[in-house]
Amino acid sequence: MRKIAVFCGSSSGQSEMYTKAAQKLGNEFASRDIKLIYGGGAVGIMGAVANAVLEGKGTVTGVMPKMLEEREIAHPELTELVIVDSMHERKSTMAELADGFLILPGGAGTMEEFFEVFTWAQLGLHAKPIGILNIDGYYEPLLNMLDHMVRESFLHESFLSMLLIGSDSGRLVDTMMTYEAPSIQRYVNDNSIDYDDM
Template sequence: MRRIAVYCGSSTGRSDIYEQESTKLGKALAERGIELIYGGGAVGMMGVTANASLSAGGKVTGIMPRMLQEREIAHPMLTDLIVVDSMHERKSRMADMADGFLILPGGAGTMEEFFEVFTWAQLGIHKKPIGILNADNYYEPLLTMFDHMIREGFLHESYLSMLTIGRDSGRLIDMMEQYDPPTMQRYVND
């Protein structure tokens, strides 16, 4: 993989572990020569990940809607900042540029971005790896929800093989690089 889109929070959360894991991820991407594609912000988990990658000599591209850039929250030190007209264009550009997606702890926006690329994988729109960094067990409730969706017949169990889940960012990237997309099948009532 040459580029990974990272979706994460615009705050750092309550646990120091989230910030520590963001730092580890940024460094791991730079050390592997993988470009970080992200929302372009200087704050929260976004800023921490970008700073760590830049500090380790990595390439970092931010994609930010004009309305957010005008609020002066764009990271000033990026390798490249692409300014777009809307949030929809931001997500589309990030998805097009990325060879894979990695989800860190975050809020509603992070979840929305994750579910979009996960849904696209289920529909066969892309065959790129999707990693979830389960820092400090942040995503355990989501994993429990997936089990509930499967039990209730709203998610086919095989779709979970489209996700790579781990607690160590370096190992997670390694697993994502070995991702072999499942053969698409047609499931009734999914």
């Protein structure tokens, strides 16, 4: 796994620790020769992780819709900038380019990206690792909500094993490198049916 898509905010957030964690992740990518695939912006923790990779002589591919490029928010020093027509095409392009996904703190857009790749994994559309970098407990409310979905039988518990969660970027990347996707099953009431049998 040498290409990881990072989904995160175009804001720096309230705490400096978000930026520092993003920079540390970028350093990890550069030192391990992992290519960063991301949204192409120059601001927020999105920009921080890209800058750290570039400063470490690493490779960064940004994927950005034309409407955002025209607002002059594209990072000017990327290894490669891929311009697409829509936000939907941006997500699908990033997913195609990446060997795995890593979620840093972000807002609604980051959540949309996370839930889409998580849903695709549940449907068996990909078997790529999905890491959540839980900086200072930022994602505890989300993890609690996922547990609530399981308790209320809207999400099968086994699907949670698709998510790799950690607060240290180095160890989380290590876990992603050795990830093996669980067998994908469709659950109907208390019975499980292998997709391969359908």
